[in-house]
Amino acid sequence: MVERQSNDPDLDAIFGALAHPTRRTLIEQLAGGPKSVGDLAEPHDVSLAAVSKHLQVLEDAGLIEVEQDGRVRRCYLDATPLSDVFGWLTRYRVFWEDRFDALADHLEDEDQ
Template identity: 85%
Template sequence: MVERQANEPDLDAIFGALAHPTRRALLEQLAAGPASVGDLADPHDVSLAAVSKHLQVLEDAGLIEVEKDGRVRRCHLEAAPLSAAFGWLTRYRVFWEDRLDALAIHLENEDQ
């Protein structure tokens, strides 16, 4: 079994968090800047409790940080885990592009 280093992001948690459309929408909102939980919940047709649960998943994945200021919880985006996920996806994008290029060359050679 392969173990992650302590400073490596948990790609399973990141991709799991990104798997839900509401959580992706919350991240898009936070890309514009920090926001309170109430402000994040406003555009969504779900309860404040449901938004809080989505935010907890994002926080557990390291995608957001939540700061408490009295009764207000303010969230902001943490980009480093997204960068790790992008890096993982990029490796496989390059792999598949290379494979598809090789297939195209093979098919061209068969036609000739």
């Protein structure tokens, strides 16, 4: 069984931030480099205020950093929490691989 480690990052906030498709798209946009809030909002069919709220959720989860440059707010991706999520998911990948290997062994034994 996979056990939760006491030093795990705040995975609830990270997964919560990634749960909305608009926020995942914003992360994808920022993977190409820093962008202003206006540039991020442009391809979305939502208000600038709605995009700002999504960005706040991402910032609270530690997935982005926002800098004020005069009247322009520029956003930067911080992928570090994503590597924490990847590590958590990898533990479960190993768990399921072990389960499938055990199932394959069991089915082979039944065939013989």
